[in-house]
Amino acid sequence: xxSAQTHTENGAQTDxxxxxxxxxxxxxxxxxxxxxxxxCTGCGxxxxxxxxxxxxxxxxxxxxxxxxxxxxxVYKLTNGKPYPDNDxxxxxxxCQHCEGHAGHSPCVSVCPATxxxxxxxxxxxxxxxxxxxxxxxxxxACPYHARYFNWWDPVWPDGMEKYLSPNVSPRMRGVVExxxxxxxxxxxxxxxxxxxxxxxxxxxxYQTACTQACPAGAITFGDLNNPEHLVxxxxxxxxxxxxxxxxxxxxxxxxxLGTNTKVYxxxxxxxxxxxxxxxxPDEQTGGGGH
Amino acid sequence: MSTVDEQAKVPDSPAGAxxxxxxxxxxxxxxxSFIFLFFIxxxxxAAILGWVVFPKVLYSTQYQPIDFSHAEHVEMVDxxxxxxxxxxEDGSFSGVPTLAECIDCHEEINGxxxxxxxxxxxxxAKDREVPWLVYSRQPDCVFFSHAAxxxxxxxxxxxxxxxxxxxxxxxxxQENRITGYSRDIWGYNIAGFKRNTWDRMxxxxxxxxxxxxxGVAHSSSVQTQRGACFVCHK
Numbered sequence: 037x038x039s040a041q042t043h044t045e046n047g048a049q050t051d052x053x054x055x056x057x058x059x060x061x062x063x064x065x066x067x068x069x070x071x072x073x074x075x076c077t078g079c080g081x082x083x084x085x086x087x088x089x090x091x092x093x094x095x096x097x098x099x100x101x102x103x104x105x106x107x108x109x110v111y112k113l114t115n116g117k118p119y120p121d122n123d124x125x126x127x128x129x130x131c132q133h134c135e136g137h138a139g140h141s142p143c144v145s146v147c148p149a150t151x152x153x154x155x156x157x158x159x160x161x162x163x164x165x166x167x168x169x170x171x172x173x174x175x176x177a178c179p180y181h182a183r184y185f186n187w188w189d190p191v192w193p194d195g196m197e198k199y200l201s202p203n204v205s206p207r208m209r210g211v212v213e214x215x216x217x218x219x220x221x222x223x224x225x226x227x228x229x230x231x232x233x234x235x236x237x238x239x240x241x242y243q244t245a246c247t248q249a250c251p252a253g254a255i256t257f258g259d260l261n262n263p264e265h266l267v268x269x270x271x272x273x274x275x276x277x278x279x280x281x282x283x284x285x286x287x288x289x290x291x292x293l294g295t296n297t298k299v300y301x302x303x304x305x306x307x308x309x310x311x312x313x314x315x316x317p318d319e320q321t322g323g324g325g326h
Numbered sequence: 327m328s329t330v331d332e333q334a335k336v337p338d339s340p341a342g343a344x345x346x347x348x349x350x351x352x353x354x355x356x357x358x359s360f361i362f363l364f365f366i367x368x369x370x371x372a373a374i375l376g377w378v379v380f381p382k383v384l385y386s387t388q389y390q391p392i393d394f395s396h397a398e399h400v401e402m403v404d405x406x407x408x409x410x411x412x413x414x415e416d417g418s419f420s421g422v423p424t425l426a427e428c429i430d431c432h433e434e435i436n437g438x439x440x441x442x443x444x445x446x447x448x449x450x451a452k453d454r455e456v457p458w459l460v461y462s463r464q465p466d467c468v469f470f471s472h473a474a475x476x477x478x479x480x481x482x483x484x485x486x487x488x489x490x491x492x493x494x495x496x497x498x499x500q501e502n503r504i505t506g507y508s509r510d511i512w513g514y515n516i517a518g519f520k521r522n523t524w525d526r527m528x529x530x531x532x533x534x535x536x537x538x539x540x541g542v543a544h545s546s547s548v549q550t551q552r553g554a555c556f557v558c559h560k
Contacts, residue, residue, distance in 0.1 A: 139548030147549075155554035157546035162556035166467045205467040205560050220560050223469050227417030230473035 063236045066135075066159035067217055068260040068298030069247070070270040070286070071128055073308055075254035076110075078126030083108050085249030086130075089218060091200045093190030093207070105184040107131070107215040108246050115307045125308045128255065130246065131182040131215035132289060132297035133161045135279070142295060143174035143183065151212075159260075159298055160217050168211040175212060179290050180297075183214045217257070218244040239265050260298060271300040287312045287322065381516050385500040385509050391448075391456055393441045393495045400491050407483045407491055419472035425455050459499035461510040462487065462527065469560035479539070488524035532558060 086108040087094065098104045113125045134141035139154035141161055147153075151168035154161050175183040189209040192200070200206065203220040207213050225241040239258050247257040258265030260273050272282035278296045281287065287309045288297045303309055310321045403409035410423045420427075428450075435446050449456050464470055475481045483491065500509035513526025520526055523535075536544055536553050547554040 144548060150549045150555075153550070153555050154548040155546045155556055156548060157554065158556070160556060162554060162559070164467070164555045164559050166465075166559075167555070203469075203560060216556070219556055220469070223471065223560065224417065227471050227473040229417070230471075230477040231413050231415065231417045233477075 064156060064261060065237075066260040066298065067222075067242075067258070068133065068159070068267055068271070068273075068300065069130065069217075069244070070256045070267045070300045070302060072254045072256075072270075073125050073127060073301050073303040074305070075252045076126045076128060076250075077252055077254075078110055078112065078124075079251065080110055081249045081251055082128050082246035082255065083110060085245040086215070088199075089201060089204070089245035090216075091190075091204045091206045092213075093186070093188075093192070095188070103187055105186070105213065107182075107184070107213070113308065113311050123305065123307065125303065125305070125311070127301065127311075128246070129180060129182065129289075130217075130244075130299060131161060132180050132295065132299045133159060133217065134295040134297050135159060136294065136296050137278075142177040142179060146173045146177045148173065158217075158219075158222065160219055160222075161214075162216060162219065163212065163214055165205060165207045165211045165213065170210040170212065172212060179293055179295060183212050185212050186210060221245075267300075270302060273300075284322075285309070289313070377516060384503060386503055388459055388499045388501060390459055390496040390499065392445050395441075395494050396491050397494050411483075413473055413476065417473045422458050422460060425449060425453070428456075459501075459508075461490075461497075461499060461508050463508055464511065464527070465505075465507060467559055469558055485523050486527060488522065529558075 083106060086092065087106070090107060092105050092107055095104065108128060108130045111127045111129055113127055115121070115123045117123070134143075135154070136142065136145070139156060141154055143152050144154045144161060148171060149167055149169055151165075152161060152163050152174055170185065172183075172185055175185060186207050186209050190206055201220070203224065221244065222237065222242050225237045228241065229235075229237055239262075242257075244255075244257050247255040256266050256270055258267040260268055260271065260279070262268055270283065271286050273279040274282050278294070279288075279298070280291070281300055283300075283302065285304055286300045286302045288295075288300055289312050291297075291313055301309075301312060306321055315321060399410070400406060410420075410427065412420050414420055428445075432442070432446065432450060435442055445456070448454065475486075476483075501507070502509065502512070511527050513520055513528075515525065518526075520531070523531075533553070536558075544553040545551060546557075
């Protein structure tokens, strides 16, 4: 184990003790996303990249959105006004990775199988397919329709199974799946951190597939706990108010539910920010952060 | 059982017992021992079926394409296990060497062993990868990081893999016919007893160590207050 010893000697946080299982030991990440809706053109590259990265199954007929699976889904919003005031906005919707209060996100708190879980190390809401028995309680609990049920075993066209990612386990019939912020990429990035003897996963070492695929650069991904990461600077989350964005143009979907999501949206248009929650006609936009 | 009742009555009516009971008692006694005999036969039949026959039926035995000697190779290389099974620069683990890595030394036949001749003629000459059967292959949903265990926790290979590095020949590979997993995952002891850390490698065996170890990765789950699922699963 010569190389193993060399690496730990170089390791930043060893201090003579064995590294207690963590290149990232002591670092509490809160991975999150900021999506600039003014930049999004609705091209759908993020959806394609996501399906390809995560071995998401598809069917011959993908028009039935009740049965199709889209971890990342682009919604089209309009302001409902006639020409010339008509305006359109595209809103990509991954899993929002709600933190809720102390990690009790809507889906995690209802799962009877401990198949979905919130990690305080990464802030990612996980989904373990082999543990899920398909009751779909989490789907009912999720306010964002981010969870999908596998009504069939996946069938890929001949030869396409050779293109599947070996780092992502394909799902079977009868289980729920959802976006996991490309967690396999975090696992691989952590492996590299061990070998390089670094102390933590860097911003560029762990990026989701949708972030990298977006041609407009609308999606930013990183650690919301780290002020050096771009997501932190864009959203300016206020930790004393459950991560409520201090950026006046930033908002979160259905913020007043208290889901405390980690996906922030940014738009300079007021009607877009207003579309992120259900407001009474005379109510002021924003005003979450309870 | 009637035998017990009959015997209980004996002190009350010794006369009756002498006249009518003996033939009936003899018949009951023999049927009782028959029942006991059948119980014993059934017990042993079920035990043999469950403990000997079932494991044999459940696992299919396959043999490695080449009888590789780890002991012989370890003597010749400089860096022990890491000479052939190493961590790549990107943090991933090389696992079983590819044919190209074997050819680095085996461009020609070096010795006079039969297995090396087969290896050369069947694989090197034909440029075919050796279809090794991997004893330690985990199910698809498992993410195992060699980097975290070798570098991070400074564990020895033998803690999980046993003394395979000192073996002269490869043991037969047993595959579970239902799951397709290697028997080394469940372990060879069908009762589930294990003496060594490497006897089996199910999730419980991973968590044996993980529960003892501290750190964020082992208490990050909100549901269980233990290690989060997304540390070892994918």
